[in-house]
Amino acid sequence: MKFRLLGIVFLLGGIAAGWFWGLGPLREAQAHAAVVKYRMDTFMVVPLAIFVGALLIGGGERVWAIVHGTPDNAKDWTYRIVLVGATAAVAWFSWTWFEGQMNALGYISGR
Numbered sequence: 001m002k003f004r005l006l007g008i009v010f011l012l013g014g015i016a017a018g019w020f021w022g023l024g025p026l027r028e029a030q031a032h033a034a035v036v037k038y039r040m041d042t043f044m045v046v047p048l049a050i051f052v053g054a055l056l057i058g059g060g061e062r063v064w065a066i067v068h069g070t071p072d073n074a075k076d077w078t079y080r081i082v083l084v085g086a087t088a089a090v091a092w093f094s095w096t097w098f099e100g101q102m103n104a105l106g107y108i109s110g111r
Contacts, residue, residue, distance in 0.1 A: 003064045007056025014049030022046060026098065029105045036107055040095065047090040051083060 025038035055063045071077045099109065 001060075003060040004057050006064070007053045007058075007060075009053070010049050010056060011053030014046050014053055017042065017049065018046040022094070022098065026101055029102055029107050032105075036102070038098075043095040043098065044087065044091040047094065048083075048087045051087055051090075055083070 021039065021042040025036045029036045052063075052067055055067070066076050066079050067083070071080060102109065
């Protein structure tokens with residue numbers, strides 16, 4: 001039960017981080033703020049927290065052992081690879097969308 005509650009914390013934490021550190025700068029840009037600061041790592045942490053939270057809610061202690069422990073077999077490695085791949089894909093899509101929105105509003109990043 002405690003791992004499912006931890007999953008809720010991860011899920012809500014990921015949603016809150018996305019709301020404040022992802023959409024917050026976008027709202028500032030839409031309000032035409034002179035300077036808008038944001039961090040790229042937000043777009044990796046948010047999907048990871050949401051995915052891990054959803055998996056913990058669904059799988060509990062079994063998922064925690066796969067995510068947190070040392071992988072024992074090929075199945076655990078496969079789960080981790082899929083988790084990292086899905087997180088990276090969502091991070092890349094959200095970052096690309098965010099940068100497009102910022103560029104459309106006239107904010108050019110220095111990257």
